[in-house]
Amino acid sequence: MKWGGKLYLGSLAFVALLSLLIVCLYSFMSPSPINSHTEYAYVPNGRSDNLSVINTTTNEIEYSVDLGDDPEGVAITPDGKKVYVTNSHLNAVSVIDTATNKVIAKVPVGDNPVGIAVNGKRGMVYAANFYSNNVSLIDTTINKAKYHLDVETNPVGVAVNKNGTRVYVANLGSGTVSVIDADARRVLKNVNVGPNPYGVAVTPDEKKIYVTHANSDKVSVIDATTDNVTVISISNATESLDLSPSGVAVSPDGTKVYVANHKRIIKGSSDTPSGTVSVIDTATDNVIANVTVDKCPCGVSVNKDGTKVYVANSESNTISVIDTTNNTEIANVPVGSMPSALGLFIGSPPQVPEHNAIREFISSIIESVYGIYNRINGFINGVQGYILGILTLLSKKILSIFDKILSDSISPSITEKLEPRVRKRLEPFLHKIFKKK
Secondary structure, eight states, X not given: OHHHXXXXXXXXXXXXXXXXXXXXXXXXXXXXXXXXXXXXXXXXXXXXXXXXEEETTTTEEXXXXXXXXXXXXXXXXXXXXXXXXXXXXXXXXXXXXXXXXXXXXXXXXXXXXXXXXXXXXXXXXXXXXXXXXXXXXXXXXXXXXXXXXXXXXXEEEEEEOTTSSEEEEEETTTTEEEEEXXXXXXXXXXXXXXXXXXXXXXXXTSSEEEEEETTSSEEEEEETTTXXXXXXXXXXXTSOEEEEEEEEEEOTXXXXXXXXXXXXXXXXXXXXXXXXXXXXXXXXTEEEEEEEOSSSEEEEEEOTTSSEEXXXXXXXXXXXXXXXXXXXXXXXXXXXXXXXXXXXXXXXXXXXXXXXXXHHHHHHHHHHHHHHHHHHHHHHHHHHHHHHHHTTTSOHHHHHHHHHHHHHHHOSOHHHHHHHHHHHHHHHHHHHHHTOO
């Protein structure tokens, strides 16, 4: 009787667990309806080496795409069929087919590509190569870099005007913006804007170019006709803050500019508080609002009707969603580790992959474990830094050996090791439940 009671309770617990599993899987099998107007935000995660694909109607991640080492910049073709992502450590650009969410090509470019932009009018993609001081021109019909144009020192952000005739490149190391003639494939001029230009965006009427300046509180505005430069200060004089504006985007109607202030550290404090997104009125070039988001916002993009702004928070591993009607955060979406998303990362694909309940369930487990791994990794890195600080009197050789031992113990990708094991154990069980081949 006693043994039978235990068996009954064990069976009941198993049934409860199985029911919960089926409910969870059912949610994967019943995604929100997709139509031709649905937009997706494609967010590269630099530390977890993947791409989070967010349905902007539901603000939920529907897909995750494995990419190469350190993805940063992102751009989408106007027809929504392809996404281009820079892999900084691979010196390449990954090309994703949005109908399958698979990487269909990896295009070799220059040294350490960061920013990227698509020129739909000319069928070209422009990747800014930070260390080789040039821009690679990728032909979208063949996914190969056909040209490499020299610009100035350390190019980062890239933007293309609406008509596709001009390309603007922010050169961090030289304090300039290179203006490229898209048809002639040559640099027309380099406009001096001041220290550390980072992100760049062009208004739809092509009259103004907005440029962010890293490690400052400044945004430059270039008059596209005269090349005159005016400077906007985005800091609040009543606060003691260090700002570092990075990503920048213009609303579809051209009336607003959104600037992600990547770093917002209170002087005298070791903590990094929440960051901000500054909203600039293009008619007056005045800051009309500062929206609080998560830590270290980097990339920023606006949806096609201008009602929502998406911001990648690199130190919080989240995406903030801002309602543009009242400039408030309305959603916060957890993504992978260190999202950057420098570029225009929202688009409407004509077709998306069918959902696979088993694959997505396993992926959710892996991403959850990877998140735990990242938190443990951060803690160990902190301890490692403390220990290394104590050992500064030791020789460089001993320190490097010590650092290697610690790094090797925490650096291997848990996804690579865990996924085959999880898949091997769970797939047969889940196949039986859903009777899938």
